[in-house]
Amino acid sequence: MMNPVDGTGFSRESTAEVVTKLRCRNIWKIYGQRPDKALATALGGSEPPLTLKRRLEETGHFLALADVSFDVQQGEIFVVMGLSGSGKSTLVRCLSRLVEPTSGEVWLGGENLLAASERRMVEVRRKVMGMVFQNFGLLPHLDVLDNVAFPLRMQGMPPADRTAKARDMIELVGLRGRENSMPLELSGGQQQRVGIARSLAVDPELWFLDEPFSALDPLIRRQMQDEFLRLQQLLQKTIVFITHDIQEAFRLADRIAIMREGRIIQIGRPADILLTPVDAYVASFTEEVSLAKVVTAGSVMAKLPGNWDASRGHEVDAATPIEMLLPRSLAGTQTFVITREGEGPVGLLTSEIIAKVLANDTAQRVVR
Template sequence: MKANGEPKLSVRNLWKIYGSNPKALLTDEFRNMPQAERLRHARQNRHFLAAANVNFDVYEGQIFVIMGLSGSGKSTVLRAISRLDEPTSGQVFLDDTDLLGASPKELTRIRRRKMGMVFQGFGLMPHLDVIQNVAFPLKAQGQPRDARRARAREMIELVGLKGKEHSYPHQLSGGQQQRVGIARSLAVEPELWFLDEPFSALDPLIRAQMQDEFLRLQTQLNKTIVFVTHDFLEALKLADNICIMKDGEIVQIGSPADIVLRPANDYVREFIGDVPLAHVLRAGDVMSPPYRDGQPHPTVRRDDILETAIKLFDDKTETIDVVDNDGAILGSLHPLEVIRSLYHDEPEHAL
């Protein structure tokens, strides 16, 4: 999704340091140190630098994926911007509300009414059945029993669990339990949806199915999402924008195509080394200006993956037109440009 208007979530100069006196450590001199020196200085002073000068914006309806290896700071940032862990320094705005300046009472209200959260461990209450688990945050809001159960039933059907309303967590598979967690987080109709490695505990087949289900839900709901993962292929599949972190710092932010076609450094290049680019890049990422020769050409949509376009090339087809949802021609694909894109070369005429 394109970035239009003001960001829904804005993170500025966010720092999180663990230790006995993190604010004393966070001097101007410390902020301006090179990364390696700063990490060393923190360790020498028995502090741990988990997030350093993190800045990003998330626009309404976007899926913003924060990814990195274990210890990169990705989950720390999510917990800091939601204030599950208090940041050491920085600013976090949800629309015009400064989350870091909110009182405990106001923060509780925002979490209950504007935020949804899903975590790796599902977090279901074993003594409650599915409908009671999903309705629980609505009970915390003080909604009447009939209203909250009606809303819970809607969410249960939305995530494909109709008929399981009275099952208990131990009677559900891992994928079903995670669907309950998703339904519960959506019950409050959150403006901002946080997901911290929600599928990492699932086996590969169920994980792929849940990713597809997640994208289906996003098509229907158009939520503003911050999604944390260590899986680069998952990030490429889900994200509108990807933020790659290392040692608490942001290495690169960009669309999946930006990351794949223009990696910022060797650290990012390591992630894309084994990526099946034909399944990642889309026709709009590598198209050149429309080729006008007066002849009809096969067409693909801008958001179609390159594999779809590649199948249309044959000994009689050297041009494929890229069209929007109304059929208007946006650009063209040619075999050489497609080949270059699959070898990490940036197309010469990419729009």
């Protein structure tokens, strides 16, 4: 790992105060006739994950989640990724209690959702959480406007108010003019935009997206990722995003949790996971990902010298991937001044730092 002080390492891209919005502690989900007994068995041993899972299966139980803990910071995109059957979709359903965990805690702010009544959880899902799923979930007998307004109708919002809010959301996702279209008249990408608009209509504090783009063809999927990033730039939601696609995870995430057999095996920023995978399983996920696409200018910048002349260097945003700066660096730009909205110049990026990133990427691939 490089050292952030001398400009050759990875540092956090924001100095803003970290506020934890969602805290998950020791979440277990075991399916079967006696999940509590199976959990006691699991907690009482020290078996490797695969051995425990197989032993529980012999008693008629299925281990879906095993001791999952993580925090999600306010305003971040927290991506949970893994192969089919790794437990990621079960996890997001446990967070919203669409599936009841066998054990654990889920804290939203200061409230433990696993201790909340079902009536309270209905209120939370209607007013606090937004959810988008792979299958769009649109009501086929309602047009776009009424689909988007549906959760507001369930809240009891007056018709004029919910129609106005729905129109705002439809315009936000780029579907102005399609308010009266029926779902079957829309393309897959348009249908998912309606689903996104509907989930945002309630102005959720917490936004869950479970494989929202996996049913789309590659070109539309890329466009929807762009749209998703645009919306997040505007809205700054706290997001848990589920995917099995490593390229998608690395493109969208502030941090990534990688799951296997119901457990989280590594959590980190994309660059950290790419450079320091905890094992061969994680390394196999990341071998096709280019470091230059993942590492941003703000994550490898050097500190500004005390006597720095603000007029020197080309300004670039801290979130700019190194890959986008390569042409200018090769053309002769020696120094970039790194800026961040609301803070002005925050660091320097030199051609030497960029060269080290590329050399590190090459070295990683040779090792693998």
